[in-house]
Amino acid sequence: MAERKTLDERQQMSEAERLRHSCAHVLATAILKLWPDAQLAYGPAVEDGYYYDLDLKHRITPDDFPAIEAEMKKITKENLVFEKVTVTREQALRDAETGRLGALTERPEPSRFKLENVRSIPEGEAITYFKSGDFLDLCAGPHVMRTGNIGAFKLTSVASAYYKGDEKNPQLQRIYGVAFKNRTQLDEWLKMQEEAKRRDHRKLGAEMGLFALDAEYVGPGLALWLPNGTAIIEELETLAKQTEFQAGYVRVKTPHIAREKMYVTSGHLPYYAESMFPPMQMKLDAEQESQLLELQRTEKDHKEKIAYLEKEYDKLRQTKFSPLSAKELEDEVKELDVLRKQVAQEEAVIQGLLSGNRYYLKAMNCPHHHRIFSAQPRSYRDMPLRLAEYGCCYRYEQSGELFGLMRVRSLNMNDSHIYCSPEQFAQEFNAVNEMYLKYFKIFGIEKYVMRFSTHSKEGLGKKYVDQADLWLKTEEMVRRVLKESGINYEEVPNEAAFYGPKIDVQVWSVIGREFTLATNQVDFAVPGRFGLVYRDKDNSDKTPLCIHRAPLGTHERFVGFLIEHYAGNFPLWLAPEQVRVLPITQEQIAYCEEIVKELRGQYVRASMEFSNDKLQGRIKRAEEAKAHTMLIVGGRDQAANAVSVRVHGKGDLGSKPRAEVIADILAAIRERRA
Numbered sequence: 001m002a003e004r005k006t007l008d009e010r011q012q013m014s015e016a017e018r019l020r021h022s023c024a025h026v027l028a029t030a031i032l033k034l035w036p037d038a039q040l041a042y043g044p045a046v047e048d049g050y051y052y053d054l055d056l057k058h059r060i061t062p063d064d065f066p067a068i069e070a071e072m073k074k075i076t077k078e079n080l081v082f083e084k085v086t087v088t089r090e091q092a093l094r095d096a097e098t099g100r101l102g103a104l105t106e107r108p109e110p111s112r113f114k115l116e117n118v119r120s121i122p123e124g125e126a127i128t129y130f131k132s133g134d135f136l137d138l139c140a141g142p143h144v145m146r147t148g149n150i151g152a153f154k155l156t157s158v159a160s161a162y163y164k165g166d167e168k169n170p171q172l173q174r175i176y177g178v179a180f181k182n183r184t185q186l187d188e189w190l191k192m193q194e195e196a197k198r199r200d201h202r203k204l205g206a207e208m209g210l211f212a213l214d215a216e217y218v219g220p221g222l223a224l225w226l227p228n229g230t231a232i233i234e235e236l237e238t239l240a241k242q243t244e245f246q247a248g249y250v251r252v253k254t255p256h257i258a259r260e261k262m263y264v265t266s267g268h269l270p271y272y273a274e275s276m277f278p279p280m281q282m283k284l285d286a287e288q289e290s291q292l293l294e295l296q297r298t299e300k301d302h303k304e305k306i307a308y309l310e311k312e313y314d315k316l317r318q319t320k321f322s323p324l325s326a327k328e329l330e331d332e333v334k335e336l337d338v339l340r341k342q343v344a345q346e347e348a349v350i351q352g353l354l355s356g357n358r359y360y361l362k363a364m365n366c367p368h369h370h371r372i373f374s375a376q377p378r379s380y381r382d383m384p385l386r387l388a389e390y391g392c393c394y395r396y397e398q399s400g401e402l403f404g405l406m407r408v409r410s411l412n413m414n415d416s417h418i419y420c421s422p423e424q425f426a427q428e429f430n431a432v433n434e435m436y437l438k439y440f441k442i443f444g445i446e447k448y449v450m451r452f453s454t455h456s457k458e459g460l461g462k463k464y465v466d467q468a469d470l471w472l473k474t475e476e477m478v479r480r481v482l483k484e485s486g487i488n489y490e491e492v493p494n495e496a497a498f499y500g501p502k503i504d505v506q507v508w509s510v511i512g513r514e515f516t517l518a519t520n521q522v523d524f525a526v527p528g529r530f531g532l533v534y535r536d537k538d539n540s541d542k543t544p545l546c547i548h549r550a551p552l553g554t555h556e557r558f559v560g561f562l563i564e565h566y567a568g569n570f571p572l573w574l575a576p577e578q579v580r581v582l583p584i585t586q587e588q589i590a591y592c593e594e595i596v597k598e599l600r601g602q603y604v605r606a607s608m609e610f611s612n613d614k615l616q617g618r619i620k621r622a623e624e625a626k627a628h629t630m631l632i633v634g635g636r637d638q639a640a641n642a643v644s645v646r647v648h649g650k651g652d653l654g655s656k657p658r659a660e661v662i663a664d665i666l667a668a669i670r671e672r673r674a
Contacts, residue, residue: 013045013142016181020045022082022143023072023150023179028052029135030071031175032104034064040102040137041113041163041172047514048189049178053161055113060173065155068175072153078133079148084141085129092118092127092138104134113163114138152186153179195511201563202404205229208568208576208626210559211405221402221409223556228576231605232562233412233555235574237390239442239672240414240552243435249388249416254368256392260358265529266367267498275363277396277409282357292350299346306339365391366523366548369417370530373544378534383544384420384428390555391415405560406515414518414552419527419534419544422477429481432520432549436505437487439551443562444674447508449488450520452478453495465499465525474522474545475501499525505551509565517561518553522546568626569649573669575628579606581643582618584634586610591638595631595658602666623648629665 013021024043027050031038035056043052060068092101096115099107117138121127130139132147144150155177163169180186197203205211210229218224225233241251260279263269268276284292362368369387378385393411401407420428433450440448455464455471464471478501482489489503496502502521508514523546533541552558562570572578579599583592592608599606609618615632622630630646636655637643643661645653 017045018142018144019150019181020048020050020179021141022147023153023177024050024052025082025130025132025135025137025139025143026072026075026147026150026153027068027155027175027177028054028102028137029075029104029132030068031056032135033071034067036104036107037109039109039112043137049156049176051174051176053163053172053174055170055172060158060175062155062158069153069155075133076147076150079146080132081146082141082143083131085131087127087129089118089121089127092129095136096138100136101129101138103136150179151181152183153177154186154190192511192513196513196564199509199511199564199567201406201560204563204568205405205560210563210576213404219409220399221397221407223405223408223410225555229559231576232559232570232574236414236552236555236558240388240390243438244386244388244416247386247431247435249386252369252372252387252389254362254365254372254389254391256362256394257359258362258368260355260360262367262371263360263363264355266370266526267529268363268367269360271498272363275395275397277361277363277394279358279360282359284357288357295346295350299343299350302339302343302346306336306343309336309339361394362391363393363395365389365393365413365415366417366526366546367530369415370527370532370546373417373419373527373532374530378419378544380421380534380536383534384418384424385544386416386418388416405556408554408556410556412555414550414554414558416549418547418549419532420547421534421536421542422545425477425522425545425547426481428547429478429520429522430485432547432551433481433485433487435549436518436520436551440507442672442674443565444510445507445565447512449490449506450482451504451506452482452489452491453497453502453504454491454493455496455501456494459494463494463498464496467525470524471496471501474524478503478522497521497523499523502548507561509561511564513564515557515561517558518550519548520550521548523548570626570628571672571674572628572665573672575626576605577607577625577627578604578669579629579631579665580622580625580627581606581608581631581633582615582622583608583610584615584632587635588633588638592631592633595633595643595662598662599665602662604665604669619646631661 021044024045028040028043031040031052031054035058037056039055041053041055043050087095093115095101096111096118099109099111101111101114101118103111114137118127127138128140129136130141130143131137155175157176159174159176160171161174163172178186178189180189208228209226210232211226212224213220213222214224244251257280260269263272263276368391369389372387373385391413393413395409395411397407397409402409418428418432436448436450440446454475457468460466460468460471479491500522502519504519505517506514507517527546528543533543536542562574570576579596581592581595583589589608589610592610596606596608609622611618619630619632626648628648630648631643632646633643640655641658642655643658644655645661647653
């Protein structure tokens, strides 16, 4: 469910958002005209469109869309005014109870969801309706002036959704639609959707043999990288390693699991537990097992004695003429206190025994890197310390949220943690941003924005570490770096990480689809929890700042983005199959084998194909496989020590000397040409 906007946020809604929000009301009106018993819940604007959640006995399918859209067109032609009405809480409750809210008229049943919505509005906040024709909806707005101002729209899909996004609540029907100012914009959007389907990383990934998802044997969201996909991720890892080496990073390697204590110390447990795989309770050794059994027996005896004494004490207190003196009662209270403290201590030791043998799959690399920092004494001369790792993490994403490579449970993350002093922060943070820009240039990413997320005062001690001064200080440091570097950014309140401000890197593919590529986070809290210190120039111990950064995100998400960005037509350096050599006749096979051997000797992914098929058939297969470069060799080519070059998507480039072609291939790979 889209998060409820504040009144201030609503007033800042763009023209497109107002139009889409208004179209959601038109959709609701059309639904009610066709099915008057529909119970409406929410109808917000979302990216490109809107949806409305509703409860209805009739199961809406795409077959119903033409009838619904026909009603929507009638409503827009009527050019009805969106009229704002302010009412009292009592009036709103009355209208919800009589079924009038979210309806065209009063109904026998109350408007269940609207009734709950009214009750959830904070005391003192104005309650408003928006009325268009007979439709009356609880709504804070804003809207366009009239239904006729809604340009072009289309219903796109229907899905199931839990009320308020909680699986404990009723399951509703959610109808999605899009709306634009005019038909031209809608047609452009529809064209982009068709192109997006053609570029879908799941479809192309299967066709090109890049990865597989085997829910039955391996598990949902756990990608298997096939040879072609592995070639891509190894190229990306090489790029990261070379870039980071030149920038002064040192590489580390950490295990896939850690003890519970690690994540309790970091603060991820218990708050992040829902996103982590369940713990593995390892078997205790013989000595620990004996200790545990003895503790459990003693704890049980103490608990039984406490229960007995509590009953006796209650009886004595209720007895008018207690045979026990006040002193004896006082002694019994003391004994109970002693026993309760003993039980608490025994429980702590039991939990310590168990938790010391309880392990979690690694959900994030940072705690491991913190332990690497603390493994040796550090001084100001070691700073900044930049630890880098392509670390494999595991996150238990909800099954309904898994989506191809974009949302998975196993992630290979281009992670690094930079430990620095406050004086070094600006230079380090700016260098990270410069690294992002370098990668954008390599991959032809022209549109991007750094989404700078800050904290809120209300969230301190709850959603965020309760250190107000450090929040303000580090946010201002990040803000200053972003402004001085001239990087395109936008500030978003109340979306920071729990330990510090962060940047989410949003990029757009060549067809305009938005992706969250990576994050860049400041951490002023967790290093202190692990007791990380370095000896400063004044011989005092100081806690470093930590910058979490992952410019290439994860293999999974980034490869998914690149598949769609390039439509599978990868540049030569990244292409799974870089060169396919095609002899025209058997006489050229030996010559072609020499070429393949020479290329593979330079680590070029090259192969040769020869069959009885006609050359055009073999060229077609290579094109369909998206082999980047074809070297076609006939008798004349062989005689001249040459090859005929054909590049995927560009066609024939003519016959060229073999040495020149190979040199150019090697240079293009080395330079990572687009």
